[in-house]
Each structure stands twice: as structure tokens, then as C-alpha cells.
Amino acid sequence: MxxxxxxxxxxxxxxxxxxxxxxxxxxxxxxxxxxxxxxxxxxxxxxxxxxxxxxxxxxxxxxxxxxxxxxxxxxxxxxxxxxxxxxxxxxxxxxxxxxxxxxxxxxxxxxxxxxxxxxxxxxxxxxxxxxxxxxxxxxxxxxxxxxxxxxxxxxxxxxxxxxxxxxxxxxxxxxxxxxxxxxxxxxxxxxxxxxxxxxxxxxxxxxxxxxxxxxxxxxxxxxxxxxxxxxxxxxxxxxxxxxxxxxxxxxxxxxxxxxxxxxxxxxxxxxxxxxxxxxxxxxxxxxxATDLGVSGMDLTTGWGLVNARPLQGEVGMIAAALDEKGRVITYVRPEQGQFTLNSLPPNTSITVIAGMDREGNGVIGEAGELFGTVKTTTSTAGQISKAAITLQPTDGRSAVALNK
Missing domain, CATH: 3.40.50.200 (Peptidase S8/S53 domain)
Structure with a gap:
């Protein structure tokens, strides 16, 4: 060979x-x-x-x-x-x-x-x-x-x-x-x-x-x-x-x-x-990456053209808590990769999502953007234990629109 x-x-x-x-x-x-x-x-x-x-x-x-x-x-x-x-x-x-x-x-x-x-x-x-x-x-x-x-x-x-x-x-x-x-x-x-x-x-x-x-x-x-x-x-x-x-x-x-x-x-x-x-x-x-061809990942150019423009801190990153029906409870902009979600209901199953709002349109998880999610349950005080969210490029099917 x-x-x-x-x-x-x-x-x-x-x-x-x-x-x-x-x-x-x-x-x-x-x-x-x-x-x-x-x-x-x-x-x-x-x-x-x-x-x-x-x-x-x-x-x-x-x-x-x-x-x-x-x-x-x-x-x-x-x-x-x-x-x-x-x-x-x-x-x-x-x-x-x-x-x-x-x-x-x-x-x-x-x-x-x-x-x-x-x-x-x-x-x-x-x-x-x-x-x-x-x-x-x-x-x-x-x-x-x-x-x-x-x-x-x-x-x-x-x-x-x-x-x-x-x-x-x-x-x-x-x-x-x-x-x-x-x-x-x-x-x-x-x-x-x-x-x-x-x-x-x-x-x-x-x-x-x-x-x-x-x-x-x-x-x-x-x-x-x-x-x-x-x-x-x-x-x-x-x-x-x-x-x-x-x-x-x-x-x-x-x-x-x-x-x-x-x-x-x-x-x-x-x-x-x-x-x-x-x-x-x-x-x-x-x-x-700058998307090319069809939206999101494709077999021709992958996620698109590599982009060297650096992330400025955590600008464009958003974390949010969703209820069991997928509705937004609250959201924040992380600082240095860390965030705290407040005003959560006690003893409740929630989904925590985080991702990049590259377009600045209040929608995270659009095709080609970074996105991650984890399910957890709040405590009696309305808090959650620390959980790491791994961000990966997404195809857009899990996109979430936030209330501005």
C-alpha cells in the first residue's frame, strides 16, 4: 500500500x-x-x-x-x-x-x-x-x-x-x-x-x-x-x-x-x-464554518468554508432552560463558558440547552451552529447540579427560538 x-x-x-x-x-x-x-x-x-x-x-x-x-x-x-x-x-x-x-x-x-x-x-x-x-x-x-x-x-x-x-x-x-x-x-x-x-x-x-x-x-x-x-x-x-x-x-x-x-x-x-x-x-x-451549498452539513463541502474570524469571548453563545413542552423558561449569555440559570421551578424535569446564535436572530441551534443539550431535574430550591454540555455542529432540526 x-x-x-x-x-x-x-x-x-x-x-x-x-x-x-x-x-x-x-x-x-x-x-x-x-x-x-x-x-x-x-x-x-x-x-x-x-x-x-x-x-x-x-x-x-x-x-x-x-x-x-x-x-x-x-x-x-x-x-x-x-x-x-x-x-x-x-x-x-x-x-x-x-x-x-x-x-x-x-x-x-x-x-x-x-x-x-x-x-x-x-x-x-x-x-x-x-x-x-x-x-x-x-x-x-x-x-x-x-x-x-x-x-x-x-x-x-x-x-x-x-x-x-x-x-x-x-x-x-x-x-x-x-x-x-x-x-x-x-x-x-x-x-x-x-x-x-x-x-x-x-x-x-x-x-x-x-x-x-x-x-x-x-x-x-x-x-x-x-x-x-x-x-x-x-x-x-x-x-x-x-x-x-x-x-x-x-x-x-x-x-x-x-x-x-x-x-x-x-x-x-x-x-x-x-x-x-x-x-x-x-x-x-x-x-x-461559512455554510456552502445546501444548508448545514453536506457531503460536498462538509460544514462549509473554514472561518478564522475569532470568537470574541462568549458573544453569540446562549444557554436556556426548557420545560417538558419545549417552551423557554429562562435564558442567559454565558461568560467564559460558565452560566447560571435562575427562576427555575422546583422539582421539575427540564432540558438545558446551549449553543451559538451566530446570526444574532435569537434562534440557537440553526444548521451549522454549535448546539448541545442535557436533561435534568431541579431541586426543591429550583436549582440543578452542575452539568457539562458538549457543543457540536447541528443540522438545525433542534433549533430553538428565544423570546427577545
Whole structure:
């Protein structure tokens, strides 16, 4: 079984000496400028399990941690194809181009060579990146792992390794693939944030190459080198760090779900850096996504286009108590994730709900919003014991309108 990267095509560029972040048209559309006012990802480590990373690239070298190479069996995960360097730049570059989280630390892990890679190498790389390899301790375990690679075949060993990494609290982001079919593995495994591709920069659409279907969770910009929507004379590819045909540091436009996945990984790192617990990141990414296509979750783009605009505290979050007929008794806006419901009837069965009112219309639990519920009984004093509510994206069938 062979593992391959999920890049579609590439177009090398020769850039001048000035910054070209304005040519990264996808960052403003995802709300990154707003997010960077809050954090740029400092203190978070993201593993790039790929073809390696160019250690001498000026936009990356200051952020690279010591990595491993499972293709050549050494500690020098040097990129020879440019794919991993491009992916790494979309996560953490800070120079002529910028990544989604330009202050993260990048952990390069090489598992793909010129002839592809093996599932065994991928498994070893996964476990080491997460700090789960007892034979080879990792002094810098990643909180986020990016997998812009995949295989159309199923591997039970790979599935078990992914679950082991997820149980350790590591966020795993994977590209769905580029043959227009169903999502590849490991993107299609439970718990993984499977990222498909859409294109801009004017009208959002899904290129034919993007794999989609069951397991797809979210979309990001993978570009389309066959288009020039804004007619600026440059193809609608995704600009990032790369290497030239001679192996020197460079830049290139590429397209593919490989380019979409690291955007999500970078935004996940921003959420972690601003204090979001790791177990909430997947739900927040999906709950904040900009809905595309049919309302709510769909098999084409999942919960929609990833959105980096940060939550401002608990603005938009509401908790409420409902009686047995589903009528609202009372509701409050949580502060720092905590809330107290007052004026509850004693010795009464109630349903406590909480969720995001993203539209600000007084309705929580609409399609794509975060929503959670728990049933309980009040005490003789009209109180309830503490209960945790887990928020997950909802399809809208449990939406509740509140009295304003």
C-alpha cells in the first residue's frame, strides 16, 4: 500500500524582493487579518508529515524544529519535491509569504520520497510527531498534525495509530485527495478533520479534482490553476514557499486539497493559542464554518468554508432552560463558558440547552451552529447540579427560538 501527497499541479514563480502577501488572496477571505489581531499561533507546534521541508528556506528556517526522516532513516527531513515546503509555508511562513499561523513552531516529518511512501513510515511518523514513540522520544510533540497525503486503501494499522494520536489530544487534519472521488484515508477516518478544496477569489466553487463524500468535514481554498477569476494575469493557485527545480528556496502556485488542509491546521493552531481546549477545536472549526451549498452539513463541502474570524469571548453563545413542552423558561449569555440559570421551578424535569446564535436572530441551534443539550431535574430550591454540555455542529432540526 502506497501513500501519496495530495497536490494536484504546480506553477513555479519568480518573486521580487518585496513581500507578496497581497497575492495570497485566500487569507482575507478566510478572515485571517482579523484573527492575527488576537494571535499568530505562538506557543503551538504543528507537525508537517509530508515530503520534508526545505530547512534553508528564509521564510521557514527560524520556525523549524528538529524533525525525522523515515524515508532515508535519518534526522534530516530535507524536502526534494517542494510539496512539504509549500504545505509548511501555508501553516507557518513569515517572510515574503505568510502562513495562517506565522508564529507557530513547525515539526517536519518526512514519510514520502520521490517514489511515494509507505503506510508503515506514515504510522511511525504519526506516533513520533505526537510524542507516542517510546523508542524515539520527541522533545517537541505536536498539538496539531497536518497530513496533506493519503491512500485510497484502508489500513487497520493506520486507523489504530490515528485513534491513538487522537486519544492523546492531538488534532489531526488531513486532505481528502485529488482524483474527484471519495475521501482518501486517513481523511476518512473518524475524528480526523477531513478537508476538501474550493476555489475563489471571486466566486466560490469546488474544482472537479477535489475528493468529497462521506467523511468530509470542512473546506478551504485549494485553488484552481486552470482559472483566473479576478483577471489579474495570475492563475488562481495557492501561493506559498517552495523549492526550485535546482533545489533552491523559492515560491510557487500550487492547487489541490494538499493546499487546503494546512489552512485548517493553521487556524486550529490559532484557536489553541488563544486558549481554546484541544477537544473543542474540531467542533469550533466546523461550527464557525461559512455554510456552502445546501444548508448545514453536506457531503460536498462538509460544514462549509473554514472561518478564522475569532470568537470574541462568549458573544453569540446562549444557554436556556426548557420545560417538558419545549417552551423557554429562562435564558442567559454565558461568560467564559460558565452560566447560571435562575427562576427555575422546583422539582421539575427540564432540558438545558446551549449553543451559538451566530446570526444574532435569537434562534440557537440553526444548521451549522454549535448546539448541545442535557436533561435534568431541579431541586426543591429550583436549582440543578452542575452539568457539562458538549457543543457540536447541528443540522438545525433542534433549533430553538428565544423570546427577545
Amino acid at each position: 502506497q501513500v501519496q501527497d495530495t497536490q494536484k499541479t504546480e506553477l513555479p514563480l519568480h518573486l521580487g524582493t518585496q513581500a507578496v502577501t497581497d497575492r495570497q488572496w485566500f487569507w482575507p477571505l478566510l478572515g485571517l487579518q482579523e484573527a492575527w489581531k488576537t494571535t499568530e499561533g505562538k506557543g503551538i507546534t504543528v507537525a508537517v508529515i509530508d515530503t520534508g521541508v526545505a530547512s534553508n528556506h528564509p521564510d521557514l528556517r527560524s520556525t523549524l524544529l528538529p524533525g525525522r526522516d523515515y524515508v532515508d532513516g535519518d534526522l534530516t527531513p530535507q524536502d526534494v519535491s517542494g510539496h512539504g515546503t509549500h504545505v509548511a509555508g501555508l501553516i507557518g511562513a513569515h517572510g515574503q509569504v505568510k502562513g495562517a499561523a506565522p508564529q507557530v513552531a513547525l515539526l517536519p516529518v518526512r514519510v514520502i520520497g520521490p517514489d511515494g511512501g509507505s503506510v508503515s513510515d506514515l504510522i511511525q511518523g504519526l506516533l513520533w510527531a505526537a510524542g507516542l514513540d517510546p523508542e524515539h522520544p520527541n522533545p517537541h510533540p505536536a498539538q496539531v498534525i497536518n497530513l496533506s497525503l493519503g491512500t485510497p486503501e484502508y489500513s487497520e494499522r493506520l486507523a489504530e495509530a490515528v485513534q491513538q494520536v487522537l486519544k492523546a489530544g492531538v488534532i489531526v487534519v488531513a486532505a481528502t485527495g485529488n482524483d474527484g472521488g471519495l475521501p482518501y484515508s486517513p481523511a476518512n477516518l473518524p475524528g480526523v478533520i477531513a478537508v476538501t478544496s474550493v476555489n475563489g477569489p471571486v466566486t466560490t466553487y469546488q474544482p472537479t479534482y477535489a475528493n468529497r463524500g462521506p467523511g468530509t468535514r470542512i473546506a478551504a481554498y485549494g485553488g484552481d490553476l486552470n482559472a483566473d477569476q479576478n483577471q489579474d494575469g495570475e492563475r488562481d493557485g495557492i501561493l506559498s514557499t517552495d523549492i526550485t527545480s535546482a533545489g533552491a528556496p523559492g515560491y510557487a502556485l500550487r492547487n489541490g486539497t494538499s493546499m487546503a488542509a494546512p489552512q485548517v491546521s493553521g487556524i486550529a493552531a490559532l484557536l489553541l493559542a488563544q486558549g481554546t481546549p484541544a477537544h473543542q477545536v474540531k467542533a469550533l472549526l466546523e461550527g464557525q
